[in-house]
Amino acid sequence: MINYDKSATQAIERSYNTPDIARQRLETLKSLALNVGEHVIDIGCGTGFLVNEMAAVVGESGHLAGVDFSQDMLDVAAQRCDTLPQVTLRQGSAESLPFDDVSFDAASCTQVLLYVPEVESAIAELARVLKPGGRLALIETDWRGLVLNSAHSSLTDRIFNAFDEYVPNANLPARLIPMLKAAGFGAIKVDAIPIINTSNSPANFSAGSLAWTADVAVKSNKVTQDEANQWLADIDSKAAAGEYFFCVNRFLFSAVKL
Ligand SMILES: C[S@@+](CC[C@H](N)C(=O)[O-])C[C@H]1O[C@@H](n2cnc3c(N)ncnc32)[C@H](O)[C@@H]1O
Numbered sequence: 001m002i003n004y005d006k007s008a009t010q011a012i013e014r015s016y017n018t019p020d021i022a023r024q025r026l027e028t029l030k031s032l033a034l035n036v037g038e039h040v041i042d043i044g045c046g047t048g049f050l051v052n053e054m055a056a057v058v059g060e061s062g063h064l065a066g067v068d069f070s071q072d073m074l075d076v077a078a079q080r081c082d083t084l085p086q087v088t089l090r091q092g093s094a095e096s097l098p099f100d101d102v103s104f105d106a107a108s109c110t111q112v113l114l115y116v117p118e119v120e121s122a123i124a125e126l127a128r129v130l131k132p133g134g135r136l137a138l139i140e141t142d143w144r145g146l147v148l149n150s151a152h153s154s155l156t157d158r159i160f161n162a163f164d165e166y167v168p169n170a171n172l173p174a175r176l177i178p179m180l181k182a183a184g185f186g187a188i189k190v191d192a193i194p195i196i197n198t199s200n201s202p203a204n205f206s207a208g209s210l211a212w213t214a215d216v217a218v219k220s221n222k223v224t225q226d227e228a229n230q231w232l233a234d235i236d237s238k239a240a241a242g243e244y245f246f247c248v249n250r251f252l253f254s255a256v257k258l
Pocket of ligand 1: 092
């Protein structure tokens with residue numbers, strides 16, 4: 001399992017500060033169409049980028065609750081939101097939210113459910129805390145759709161298969177619609193949010209994520225350190241030649257609690 005400690009917090013802070021993920025947050029905000037005074041929950045809020053942006057929309061007459069099970073993530077979120085009295089941050093699990101039934105007008109959960117072992121319970125909890133008519137925005141990635149310029153396509157497959165085995169719910173997007181319907185959501189709409197990087201600049205989302213994925217595969221004994229190094233060196237040489245290409249889709253699921 002992933003350890004959401006200080007080092008994971010720093011990695012999220014870097015990669016979620018990139019324009020790629022800022023654009024994802026804009027799409028999430030557009031889909032939720034929040035109003036001043038609304039009560040909103042962000043589950044698995046991480047370092048609080050989305051909490052901060054949603055709190056600015058609902059204003060001080062609204063309420064923005066961020067929940068995460070990592071205190072290290074919440075500490076950074078608290079600093080980010082320290083001038084926003086409408087924000088409360090709570091340590092808690094997506095599978096057992098520390099809030100009453102029918103408390104929120106809207107909910108977000110972005111790039112979290114793949115890490116949650118009891119994903120149906122987490123979706124049931126989202127339905128429980130939303131008011132009827134409450135809006136939901138969920139974001140998940142399907143890493144099987146990765147497009148990467150690599151000379152080692154079988155190594156790419158082995159490295160990403162190792163990632164699939166490492167997280168409890170790999171490739172969730174293909175399975176989410178029936179889960180949402182079963183939990184009482186309707187008006188389900190899905191949009192793709194592509195992340196396309198044509199250089200491995202540190203300002204891009206993919207810069208750290210490929211090295212991190214290779215490391216997961218080594219630690220899971222699915223590839224050797226030499227193989228991981230060979231895979232990363234090839235990607236670096238492609239980047240040096242101006243031939244870097246990375247694309248993955250994130251999927252935004254918008255839904256309404258019936
Ligand atoms: C990839 S980060 C995404 C952070 C944030 N949603 C964003 O988009 O900026 C995943 C977050 O989910 C949190 N998380 C993972 N499993 C969780 C669970 N079962 N309950 C609550 N939080 C969880 C982690 O601590 C981490 O902060």
